Amino acid sequence: MITSAGQSLHFMFMIWDAQTEQLLPVNVAGPMRVYNDESLVGRPGRPWPMISQGMGFHFGDNRQFASDGHSGSLPEEGTYEVELQLRPINDSVVRKTGQFAGRFEETVTATFEFEFTQEKLETVNERTETFDEQRRGSAAAAEPMSGGKMGRNMPAMVLPPAEEYPGELLGQSVDGNPPNSHDAEFVVSYLDDSRLAPDDTGYLLVSPRTPYNRIPLPEITLSVEGVVDGELTETIDDELGHHYGIPADLGESASFDLVVDSPPQVARHRGYQTAFLNMPPMSIER
Ligand SMILES: [Cu+2]
Known part of the structure; x- marks a missing residue:
């Protein structure tokens, strides 16, 4: 998912196990690279583990998109390819048990494409949730996004009661x-x-x-x-x-x-x- 943060894009990744459909809230993010027509844009870097009320645990990073012939910090409209390296989960850092035992031992790379258009950016901005004035200052949290809102089937991002x-x-x-x-x-x-x-x-x-x-x-x-x-x-x-x-x-x-x-x-x-x-x-x- 991509949201705009000031004059850069905030990339957010949620990582789960396809076999058990369970979220893996573990620090596995390696370097992320963004390409446009096979040329690298922005700096490569490693997204950080983060928590947000809407997205729960995820990896995120802000990217600026200044590149040759393009001075803006937002990307030019077009199709971008993203490569995110996922590092192994080492048992000496996080113990893996049950169906996770012995798995996630190799570095893998996830790739996907996204379209960036001004119109899409505006749709994302419209989704920003603002609390009523009467509720400000009192303790609460925004609802976590559900799979439907994220546009796909997502595993549960919350823990059981x-x-x-x-x-x-x-x-x-x-x-x-x-x-x-x-x-x-x-x-x-x-x-x-x-x-x-x-x-x-x-x-x-x-x-x-x-x-x-x-x-x-x-x-x-x-x-x-x-x-x-x-x-x-x-x-x-x-x-x-x-x-x-x-x-x-x-x-x-x-x-x-x-x-x-x-x-x-x-x-x-x-x-x-x-x-x-x-x-x-x-x-x-x-
Ligand atoms: Cu984030």
Whole structure:
């Protein structure tokens, strides 16, 4: 998807597994190159992991299009070809389990074309959503775009609600909300038996997400301190989705702190610029 940001185009990519139709909220973007008639336009560069209320987790980059004989920073009208390299998902960075185990091991290149016309740019600009004045200043989020609006069948870009996770939910408030830290919600579930942990050991699953839209928050360094100690492993699993996990055996009334060692290393679109940054630890008790 392309939207205009000032005098450049903002390219946004969502990457999912065709086999399971699941979004892969993992930093895999390599260099992106844009061509017009086989000649490179703009600089090649690597899109960043980002979150936006409408698009959820994606990769994005702004491109200016000044080229020989064309001084504007928007492209000339015409057809452009885009090449985006996707890097392997390395198990030492993000653990791959279930149907994802052993996959995404090679660098691949995705290519597609787009037409740029002034008319298309105006259509995109018209889609910009503005909140009523009465709603400004109160906490909320814009609706995530659905597949239909994006013009194709897209996988879900949001995570399931807490009650859809297996295991025993921990740290829920009396109203049934998951623990939170600087606006992010952390679904914490204890599975006393899981294929993601060694035999006879339980598993602690933590799924951080944005409030309202349940957009996954990747690239966090998370650890636990207390009856269980250690850093959680960022994991993608076809059944349990994107989460952070650690093998753990939690007895009755076991308590620990969930500590955010570094907040999500993602760029933020409008509405998220000041959220999920200074994240105090959460005290959890079974
Ligand atoms: Cu973006």
